[in-house]
Amino acid sequence: MFHVMFQNVFKCIFSMKRRSDGTVVALTPGRQRLSDEFFNRPCLQVAVDLLGKTLVRKLEDGSLLRCKIVETECYLGVTDKACHTFGGRRTEKNAPMYMKPGTSYVYFTYGMYHCFNISSQEEGSAVLLRAAEPLEGEDTMQLHRQASQRSAKEKSYKTHELCNGPSKLCMALAIDRFTCNAKDLTLWPEMWFEEAPKPEESVVTSTRVGIDSVEKEWRLKPLRFYLLGNKSVSKRDKLQEGAITS
DNA sequence: AGACTGATAATCT
DNA sequence: GATTATCAGTCTG
Numbered sequence: 001m002f003h004v005m006f007q008n009v010f011k012c013i014f015s016m017k018r019r020s021d022g023t024v025v026a027l028t029p030g031r032q033r034l035s036d037e038f039f040n041r042p043c044l045q046v047a048v049d050l051l052g053k054t055l056v057r058k059l060e061d062g063s064l065l066r067c068k069i070v071e072t073e074c075y076l077g078v079t080d081k082a083c084h085t086f087g088g089r090r091t092e093k094n095a096p097m098y099m100k101p102g103t104s105y106v107y108f109t110y111g112m113y114h115c116f117n118i119s120s121q122e123e124g125s126a127v128l129l130r131a132a133e134p135l136e137g138e139d140t141m142q143l144h145r146q147a148s149q150r151s152a153k154e155k156s157y158k159t160h161e162l163c164n165g166p167s168k169l170c171m172a173l174a175i176d177r178f179t180c181n182a183k184d185l186t187l188w189p190e191m192w193f194e195e196a197p198k199p200e201e202s203v204v205t206s207t208r209v210g211i212d213s214v215e216k217e218w219r220l221k222p223l224r225f226y227l228l229g230n231k232s233v234s235k236r237d238k239l240q241e242g243a244i245t246s
Numbered sequence: 247a248g249a250c251t252g253a254t255a256a257t258c259t
Numbered sequence: 260g261a262t263t264a265t266c267a268g269t270c271t272g
Contacts, residue, residue: 107264109257114265149267150253248271250270251270
């Protein structure tokens with residue numbers, strides 16, 4: 001009785017997490033890590049509810065990068081024609097999309113870039129993280145972005161330019177398929193999501209980006225979500241924003 | 247602000 | 260051999 005009470009208080013204050021092997025992972029004090037219950041829900045709910053939450057990345061030197069998620073997209077799984085798992089397709093690359101809700105799916109695209117997703121409840125489904133607002137470790141994010149530049153001149157980015165796109169977010173947070181793919185983000189010590197106050201901004205619903213070759217029915221589905229007015233959003237939809245009243 | 251284009255290589259067919 | 264859930268630069272108005 002008292003043991004359980006103590007354990008719960010302790011867990012709340014220090015956000016302790018017990019792994020399957022019995023060891024305990026200590027996180028930043030006072031912040032609640034998003035767990036299985038959060039990710040084991042329909043893709044749509046996970047995508048919308050991730051807006052405003054904090055993404056935390058722990059680097060090799062122990063330092064933390066933090067950002068507020070401001071834009072997400074749903075990939076609904078085997079029924080979704082724009083999804084890598086459409087029709088039940090299974091390859092070595094898309095395997096993490098079939099794994100436990102809360103598993104990272106980081107893949108390489110356009111010969112240069114990465115995209116970062118997290119699996120959700122439906123078979124083969126995942127939420128693509130498209131944009132975030134830097135909260136902590138901005139200088140390091142700047143260095144990461146500059147290190148990924150191919151032009152000779154060193155350009156510096158404004159705060160809202162550091163993570164305003166799916167591959168920019170990966171560069172800024174040092175997320176790649178070699179180090180971050182197929183990880184259980186409810187337990188992995190090097191990256192996780194944290195609870196945060198409900199965002200001030202309204203949620204805008206729009207169409208997904210970069211899926212031009214998909215047939216219209218699926219290309220035009222309202223499966224992208226972002227926070228109205230936030231400077232770190234990658235692509236705004238004036239038409240949809242005009243329909244928002246609050 | 248929006249349209250267009252080149253870069254670049256893993257992955258799949 | 261074709262495709263790609265992108266980015267950064269350039270051009271146009």
